Amino acid sequence: MYRILVVDDEERIRQLIRKYAVFEGFVVTEAADGMDAVKKCREDAFDLIILDVMMPELDGFSACREIRKSQDTPVLMLSARGEEYDRLHGFELGVDDYVVKPFSPKELMMRIHAILKRSGKDARPVQREVVSIESLTVDFTGRIVTLNGKKLDLSPKEYDLLFYMVKNRNIALSREKLLRDVWGYDFFGDDRTLDTHIKLLRKSLGPLSRLIITLRGVGYRFEA
Amino acid sequence: MYRILVVDDEERIRQLIRKYAVFEGFVVTEAADGMDAVKKCREDAFDLIILDVMMPELDGFSACREIRKSQDTPVLMLSARGEEYDRLHGFELGVDDYVVKPFSPKELMMRIHAILKRSGKDARPVQREVVSIESLTVDFTGRIVTLNGKKLDLSPKEYDLLFYMVKNRNIALSREKLLRDVWGYDFFGDDRTLDTHIKLLRKSLGPLSRLIITLRGVGYRFEA
DNA sequence: CCTTTTTTTGATACTCGTTTTCATTTTTGT
C-alpha cells in the first residue's frame, strides 16, 4: 500500500489526482503549498510526492530541496506548459519524472507506477491476501475461492459480493450499503438484484451458507 | 570500481551526471567534446562511456566510431528529444543504450548498472531463472520456452506476456495492469491488443492454454 | 528499399452473467 503526497495549490487538480490515485489503491494526502508539504513530510513518510512547480509560499523546487535534506522520497514534478526550461534544474535536485500540465490522469498514474517500480519498492513480491473461515478459503490476490480444498466456480458478481462480505465480516451490512459498494455508486437497481445474488451465493457456498446471516429489515452479516 | 567517461559540451550536464555517478561509487572523468573524448580514451581505459550526440568539434557518433576502432568499451548515448531518428544509426555503431534528454539521473544510473552487468565485467556467473509448470518450461534467463521438451517459437510480445504471467502466476491480473506492465506505462492501447495476444499465446500453448484463466470483468490469471 | 514478420486495430459474432419480473412460499416480529 503506497502513500502519496499530492502538492498543488489548485484544489481541482488535487481532487483529480486523488480520484485516480485512490482508484489505483494509493493512499493520498494533500498539501496546498510547499510549506504545507514540507510539514506533512516531517509528520509522515510517503512513497512518492507529486509536486507542482508554481505555488504560493514555497515553490515546488524549493520544497523539493527542503524535503530532500532529510528524505529520499521519489518526486514527480508537475509544471505548466512553457516551464519546461527548468526540467534540468529539477533533475539536479533529484526529481524522478516530469509531467507537463495539462496532463492525462491515466498517463500520470502510469508514470507513478513506473517510478515506484524503479525505486525498487514495487519489486517486493506480492503478499497474498487470504482469509480462511472454517472450510472456506478466500484468496483475494488470486481471486480464488475454495471450499474443502475444492475450487468454487463463482460468477464475477458472486466473487465481488463474497469478497466484500468477507472483507467486512462480522459487520452489519445494510442492503443499501451492499448495493452501493458492490454494485457501484451509480447503481439504481432493484432490491431483488441483491436477493438473487445472495441466493446464488448461498447456493454456491452450500453448507456454509449459514455464515450469511439475514438481518431482517436491515441487510446481511457475514459471520466468521 | 568502475571508471566512467562523461562526454558532453554542457558543463551543467556533466556536473549532474558526475554528482550522481560519484554517489554510486563510480570514478568519473569528463570530456567536453568528441576530440577530447577520443584523446582521453587513448590515455585511459574506461568501463563505460556516456556520449552526448550533439557536440562541437566531433559529434557523438563520430567519436564513438573513432573510439571503437581501438576499444570495445560500452557506450551509452545521450540525445535531445527529436533526435530519436538516429537511434538506429547508433545501434549500428554498437551503442549499448540510449537515453533521451532531459533524463532522470536515477534512470540513467539504472541503465549504467544494466550495461555494466550485461557487459560481463560483473564477473559473477548469472544464475538461471527457470520455472516449470506441468510440461511447460519457461527459462527467463535464456528467454526460451519449451513444451514437452520442444522449443516453442513465440513472438516477442508473446514471450513478454507469458513471462509476465508466469512470474505473476496465481495472481489475478487486471487487463489494465497487464497492459501497463507488459506494454509499458506509455501505452494507451486498445483492449483488443490484449485479447489478441492472449489468443495467440493460447494458440501457442496448445493444450496448456487451459492454464490461462479468463476472469470476466477483471482480466486473466495464469494457473500453476 | 523491399520483403517478411509482428503488432495493432476495427468490425463482428457470440457467450455468459446480470438484471428484472412475477408468482409463490417461508420466515419473522408484534
Added chain:
DNA sequence: ACAAAAATGAAAACGAGTATCAAAAAAAGG
C-alpha cells in the same frame, strides 16, 4: 395469527465483456 419482509424459482430480456477474424500498420530483417 397477521402483516411485513425476505427467500425461492424460473424465465425472459438485456447487456457487457470476450473471442475471433481479417486487414492495416508498424517494425524487423535482409
